[in-house]
Amino acid sequence: MKKIQYLLIIFLMLFSSKEILAQKDSIALQREARKMLRQGNELYQKQQFTDASVAYQKALGSNSNYDKAAYNLGNALYQNKNYKEAIPQYELTAKTATDKFTKAEAYHNIGNAMMESKQYQPAVDAYKNALRNNPNDDETRYNLAVAQKMVDKENQQNKDDKNKDKKDNKDKKDDKDKGKDKDKKDGEDKDKKDNKDKDGEGDKDKDKNKDPKKDDKKDKQKPKPQQGKMTPQQIKQLLESLNNEEKKTQKKMNAKKAKGKKVKQEKDW
Structure with missing residues (x-):
């Protein structure tokens, strides 16, 4: 029984020692965190924001739930324009x-x-969440109004861009349709020209296929040109021939009467 009591006492002493050591470590970490926080604040006042950020991160390394260190780290990052990195610190x-x-x-x-x-x-x-926690903060209320105005402007810009895109798409479609109509008209004009050319070639082919014999027959069937009228000189010569012929005939008739022979007549023309 005494042995059990002895062991129990030893166990309690060891447990108490560990608890005491843990508490001491926790206190030491908290002290370290506060120390680094103060160091960071001093650097921040000197506008050494990068070094201040390092000090605040060390403070959070000693105490991850140290909200003051997280908030100040957010401010240091904000001052260095690291807005994306600052936001999680403020959220913490x-x-x-x-x-x-x-x-x-x-x-x-x-x-x-x-x-x-x-x-x-x-x-x-x-900003709305800030005002829920502190409704009397006029600066937050002013910033909220500015932010809301920017949202409205952004929405209007997006709306205008959509309308512009629709208009551009409509103009492109109209231009495309006009192009199609022009191509169609050009195609129709080309078809008409091709058909006309084909008709001309057809006429040429018809001429080529004509039978030359038929053309000769047509030429033969055509009436021959009539002889022209006699000139005055020709008429004079004809009269003289007739006169001479008449004299010859008369002479032959007189000779026939005398001799009783028949005289052969010859034509002078």
Whole structure:
């Protein structure tokens, strides 16, 4: 029995020692965290924001739920224009902070970082959360109005862009249709020209296929040109011939009467 009691006492002493050591380590870490926080604040006041960020990160390494270190780290990153990296630090503060004013400040800074990143709708949401925790913050209310105006402007721009795209697409379609109509008209004109050329070639082919014999027959069937009228000189010669012929005939008749022989007549023409 005494042995069991002895073992139990030893166990309790060891457990207590471990607990005491753990508490000491926790206290030491918290002290280290506060120390690094103060160091970071000093660097921040000197506008050495990069070095301040390192100090705040060390503070969070000692105490990951140290909301003050997270908030100040967010500010240092914000000052270095690392808005994307700053937002998670502010979100951590908003999540771990126990008082509404600290939460409101964290959401306010989230809104500012979102505005710098041109994420206007998330900025509006962040400012609204800030005002839920601190409705009397006029600066947050003003920033909310600016953010909302930017959202409206962005929505209008998107609407105008869509309308412009629709108009451009319609113009392209109209131009395409006009091009099709022009191509169709050009095709019809070309077809007409081709048909006309074919008709001309057909006429030529008909001429080629004509039978030359038929043309000769047609030429033969044509009436021959009549002889022209006699000239005055020809008439004179004809009269003289007739006169001479008459004299010869008379002479022959007189000789026949005398001799009784028949005289052969010869034509003078």
